[in-house]
Amino acid sequence: MKILIIGGSHAGIAVAKKVKSLSPKTNVTLIEATDHLGFISDTINLMLQGLISKDNIAEGEVYTIDDIRAAGVDLHLNTTALEIDYKNKKVLIQESTHSTEELAYDYLVLAMGSSSFEKLDAIKEHPNVNLLTYKYPDETLKTYEALQSSQSIMIIGAGLIGLELANSFTTRPSQTINLIERADYPLFRYFDKEIVEILMRHIPKNFHIYTNQNFYELENTTDDKIRLVTWDDQKITADTCVLALNPKPNTHIVEDHLDLNPDGTIKVNQYMQTSDPAIFACGDLVRIPVIHDNENSYLPLIGNARKTGYIAAYNILYGTSKSYPPSQRTLATKLFDHYLGSTGITATEASFSGYDVVEINKEYHTYAKYEQERDFHLYLKVIFDRKSRELLGAQVITNDRVQLDLINIFSVMIYHHDLIDQLLEVDTFFSPEINPTRNTLIDIGIESLKYHNQTTHHDDL
Ligand SMILES: Cc1cc2nc3c(=O)[nH]c(=O)nc-3n(C[C@H](O)[C@H](O)[C@H](O)COP(=O)(O)OP(=O)(O)OC[C@H]3O[C@@H](n4cnc5c(N)ncnc54)[C@H](O)[C@@H]3O)c2cc1C
Known part of the structure; x- marks a missing residue:
């Protein structure tokens, strides 16, 4: 049996390793568009806190090429999946600038994760405003450099990742941090208000949090800064603006064939199987069931990426028999x-x-x-x-x-x-x-x- 996995990060690697440990003879090919294997996006915070130097950003990766190859996985780095021929079960791939080739599969696993952040109306209307992100190593380095040299910083999103980024500036009182949040209090997805109110008593004086910000304008100023104008006409100006919002699933190569949810995630059943029975999807591409919640949720976290990967691997090898256990969202x-x-x-x-x-x-x-x-x-x-x-x-x-x-x-x-x-x-x-x-x-x-x-x-x- 040939299993082809697209995406060599937390979910894709979890599938590859699980398949090889349960069934060493199964042929597993993993293709990854970059030369990174399982980068932890939180690395920027370790860099800002001086725990990882910018020259050692690879320390933010969980796996090495040797780990994956030692597990018996046929690994192709710098290789992008361009197109899928669903009828003949083949994927058109391209390694760096080389010519394209086709790889056949019996089962295909989609683990392309997520990247560009969800589209903000303010960004659509002002595409020239320089907004920084930090999910992958290259953008992390660029954002890190910009943050180091900024006196004032604007972070859009006061959820977990936005507050974790802000937290890295607690020992830098000379930098002003502005957090912009659309809900009526930060961290609303995971915490009730009174818990967050206790936390807010401890935020440094140089931090400002603007809540209930659903509609705002973003513009470049003549002195090379970024200005955000809120719906009630408050003006917040900063040297650097960073997006810390829910990422968007990378589904463009499959969206013409597979069923998607309204939020752009790929529809899967409890076995992580898509609307095409030969294709499974996992990680940041899918929603997962949450205990006591009536609907599946999009919870892009490393633990969930790995767990969905293990479930997909098991069901490919042994037939669809192991359901995804509802998450406690811990x-x-x-x-x-x-x-x-x-x-x-x-x-x-x-x-x-x-x-x-x-x-x-x-x-x-x-x-x-x-x-x-x-x-x-x-x-x-x-x-x-x-x-x-x-x-x-x-x-x-x-x-x-x-x-x-x-x-x-x-x-x-x-x-x-x-x-x-x-x-x-x-x-x-x-x-x-x-x-x-x-x-x-x-x-x-x-x-x-x-x-x-x-x-x-x-x-x-
Ligand atoms: C700023 C930030 C901080 C975060 N911090 C944390 C944290 O502290 N703890 C935590 O649990 N989670 C954290 N997360 C979430 C976590 O990063 C994701 O849930 C996790 O990376 C998802 O893993 P994945 O394997 O599904 O996808 P990804 O990590 O997104 O990887 C997808 C991979 O697929 C590759 N790929 C995409 N398209 C193709 C293609 N066509 N061909 C070949 N390869 C392709 C990409 O290059 C990439 O390597 C954070 C996220 C962000 C944005």
Whole structure:
């Protein structure tokens, strides 16, 4: 069997490696348009924080040519897929400037990822405005250089990637950072407002966040800067403007043949199979199911790219039998010296999806009576459905890295469709020197009983 994969990044490499580890004799060819293998787009932040030098940008890549070839994959770098002959199952490819050739396949895997950011009306109307991006190494270097020499920076998008970029400037008080966000608060996709409000108390003075910005104009000024004019006529001028928005899937070579969703992602079934049974798609090209959410979501993250890749590989080898397990949408980040984590859906989304939402919001500060020096701040929010009592989501903001692991515990519980009451059924350790008499999980479980339909005797617990 011949498997041909287009795109040698996180998803494409996951497919190639999984196929070769499960079935070493299967013929796997991987073609990648650049000479990079699995670049981590967050690398720019490591460069701005001085953790990777610009001469060592390759440190931002997860794999090496040797890794992939050692796995037995036939790897073609600097090779672009130009066209697909679906009837005869062949792909027309071109290596650098060489002449074209055709590669045959039994199964084709699309892993072309995403690149140019979603089209903003402001950009369509002003195509000459120089807007920078940083998904791949070349654009990362260019954007890094521009940011280093800018006194004022405008970042369009105050979601996770926009705030992570802004965070890299916390130790540079001489640079002004303007964040432009269309929602009414930053990070709205993963966090409810009160969590973000706690974070906002810690943003540096040289940061300005403009929310509810759906309509604005972008223009070049005569002194070579970029000006954004908001709908209410505020004018924000910066030396450099960076786009930190949801990327757009690279589907142009298949859009005449495969079924697409309205957002441009490729339609796949639960096995990552497209509307053409010989073609699978994964990574940033597809939407995935999210637990407790009625619709599939576009969640372009490395973990999801790999997971969709593994599922595609398995189903190609063994027939369509392994469904994509719904994502808990678990993530964490560090912003302005605070750790934030989220799993499941937010309270806003849960209400929107028709759940009768109960929220428990609690703060914790102490490990144990005898360990005062390790005190911390933790704000924990847990969301469950009043009727079924099923856990729907959890969010934390804390200054203590250890507390962030609570999110992984809730993620596992949400994966198993656990009820909030099960917090009181699991064993948790207790030792007076290292934890309080009532630990966080038990405390949330007890708190949830206030919302129980039946009368419960708290003293029984
Ligand atoms: C600024 C930014 C920061 C991010 N930070 C994080 C983070 O911290 N953590 C996280 O989990 N996720 C992060 N992400 C998301 C993450 O980068 C993507 O989810 C991930 O790269 C998707 O992997 P992929 O393999 O699907 O596609 P991509 O990484 O987009 O790769 C697709 C590959 O296909 C190749 N290709 C495309 N067309 C062709 C063709 N016709 N022929 C041959 N090759 C082709 C491309 O050259 C590319 O190498 C970030 C994204 C951005 C934009």
